[in-house]
Amino acid sequence: MSKETLGYPTRTEAVIALAAQGLTNREIGEKIGIAASTVAALAASAQRAKTIRRAPATTPKRGRYGMPTAQLETKIMDLYEAGLTRDQIAARLNIRRESADKIIGYMRIGRSDQATGAKAIAHASAMLLAAIRRHHPERCA
Structure with a gap:
C-alpha cells in the first residue's frame, strides 16, 4: 500500500x-x-x-555471443556448408570452437534424420512396437 x-x-x-x-x-x-x-x-x-x-519490449533474445541463437546457428551452418573448417568458423564469428562443434553436430544429426526417410522411420517404429508386444504384452492390451 x-x-x-x-x-x-x-x-x-x-x-x-x-x-x-x-x-x-x-x-x-x-x-x-x-x-x-x-x-x-x-x-x-x-x-x-x-x-x-x-528497455524496449521487442528486444530480441541475445545468446552468449551477442546475437540471437538462431542467427548464430544459421551463420555457422552457412560457413560450414561453404567449406570452412571449424577453426575458421570460430575465428570468423569470434566464438569458441566447441560452440561451432556442437551446432555442426546438431546439423549433421538433423541431416541423418531427414535422410532416413519415412519408410525407415515407420520400420523402426514397427520394430519397437513388436519388441514391446513381446516383452511387455500387458502394455499392449
Whole structure:
C-alpha cells in the first residue's frame, strides 16, 4: 500500500524528489521518518523500475555471443556448408570452437534424420512396437 509522504503520492516519489534536491539518505530519512537504509532501498527500487521501463519490449533474445541463437546457428551452418573448417568458423564469428562443434553436430544429426526417410522411420517404429508386444504384452492390451 502506498503511503502519502510530504505531499507526494508515495514514499518512493518523496525520496526521489528529495534526492534530486541534493539531500543525503540520512537527511531524507529524518524528514520522512524512515531509516536511511529504507531510503536507499526505495531509491534502488525506483532505479530498477526506471531501467526496466526503458528497455524496449521487442528486444530480441541475445545468446552468449551477442546475437540471437538462431542467427548464430544459421551463420555457422552457412560457413560450414561453404567449406570452412571449424577453426575458421570460430575465428570468423569470434566464438569458441566447441560452440561451432556442437551446432555442426546438431546439423549433421538433423541431416541423418531427414535422410532416413519415412519408410525407415515407420520400420523402426514397427520394430519397437513388436519388441514391446513381446516383452511387455500387458502394455499392449
